[in-house]
Amino acid sequence: MPNFEPIVGRYFTIYVDGQPCRIYVEEAGDGIPLVCLHTAGSDARQYRHLLCDETITKNFRVIAFDMPWHGKSNPPPGFRDNEYQLTTELYKETVMTFCHAYDLVNPVIMGCSMGGRLTLHLALEQAEYFRSVIALEGADKLEPYYDLSWLHRPDVHGGEVCAAFVSAQIAPQSPDEYRWETLWHYMQGGPGIFKGDLYFYWHDGDFDDRSPRINTKNCPVYLLSGEYDSSCTPERTIDTAERITGAKTTIMEGMGHFPMSENPELFKKFIYPVLEEIRGA
Template sequence: MRVKKEAVVGGYVHIEIAGQMHRVYYETAGAGQPLLCLHTAGSDSRQYRELLNSEALTANHQVICFDMPYHGKSSPPAGWEKHEYRLTSDLYLQTILSFMDAMEIHNPIALGCSIGGRVVLHLALKHPERFKALIGLQSGAHVNPYYELDWLHRPDVNGGEVCAGIVSGLIGPNADSQDRWETLWHYMQGGPGIFKGDLHFYKSEGDLRGMVQKIDTGKCPLHLLTGEYDYSCTPEDSQDLARLIPGSHLEIMPGIGHFPMSEAPHAFMNHLLPVLQRIQSEQHK
């Protein structure tokens, strides 16, 4: 019998966010510089499984991932059934900072993908002093609508399958079949209306056009990594963003789509590790 035990440790922390108590699930591995990983809309921290298990990464970094409330193993708060879930910029920022405070995470590098890639821009604008550096995966100031949100929460449609169907085209063509389907499986398991509620932030309320120019990379370095095959946040979107933020660093990742850390984890590590090394070297200048 073949057995492999991972060094990943999981747990729960109880946090007050926007006046409500939440039971938030997290996983962590490694030691050293904290690397806080933020998952995409409608999914959860399982997307970062390979990062948590990367010896090259965890040798010098404490990788920390958590499920946003309503996602993964983090249940909704009491009374959730009486309200429509809608993620806003303020709620998103409160959630991240409250988790950091509760877990006593100081001066982390924050890495976020998709909505996580958008929220790192909000963090750069409003709370740069809390972070050593910020890394945006698939980061753009806004996104052009390319599907109708109402399909994501209808009684006559299987919510999990339609969510996975919508994002399936965002995965790069070179993704391994197992990685592709694991990425989609996470979407198939999302709670009803949660993907739609996250996209309220991504597609409308969290729009940063006209504001990203105010980001000061002298206060907190900003690195952008964008997959070549992404029509949600295209390489051109990230290039436009980088031009607007002096001092930001952008790299386009060949062959990769919207979910670098889960669809192509090994190829992604070849891009991430040099960025982390650069952050470390810049810190000592």
């Protein structure tokens, strides 16, 4: 028999916005549920290293799913006639529907980039449900710096351009193997999906007006951002933390925007203490 990884992948269908969405999910481990949200334009493969990390999976049931339209999750029927655009409401509904379908009790939720932003929304609105939230590269507000229309047009290769845009977000110290694996996920995204996700990340999902209302005593908030992240910069992360009383902040030196996939070994140094603290709380 091959030396199987401990990850188990399965499919099931949830209904989001009245539409059936066939979801692909991977999980490994036992213990406290840890739901992981991938970045815009990518999929849950970003979490494969966590899913295979016994130090984590001996205490946490790590669950990572592909959002509808991403990875091996399908777009809803009739997608061809609809432009994909992720709104805050749709994103929240998708994640909560997933968690309830899974019958999770008091899970931790960790998201990166747009996923990180969403965890802040959930820390406010679902504080009783989530044990704590971990926002990787997840500031409550960002400023767009390029025109999203470049990401989806017939005279530019969508996969190539998405990868080329986000390659700037990876730290120069990160190992080449994992840099290019991270970018490969972007090269494989569906047409217009990264662009549709960035609608949430850059426009609809701004949260700086509400983030001060998060009560971290009910739902602890951890913010971890990479030194080389040029969208969710260390400065924006610190600004976010200043608006959320009690939020705990870590700036990850030598890291970019994709800590769990671009430099999984270095990420351990930063995420282990957070997970230990959550487990001990």
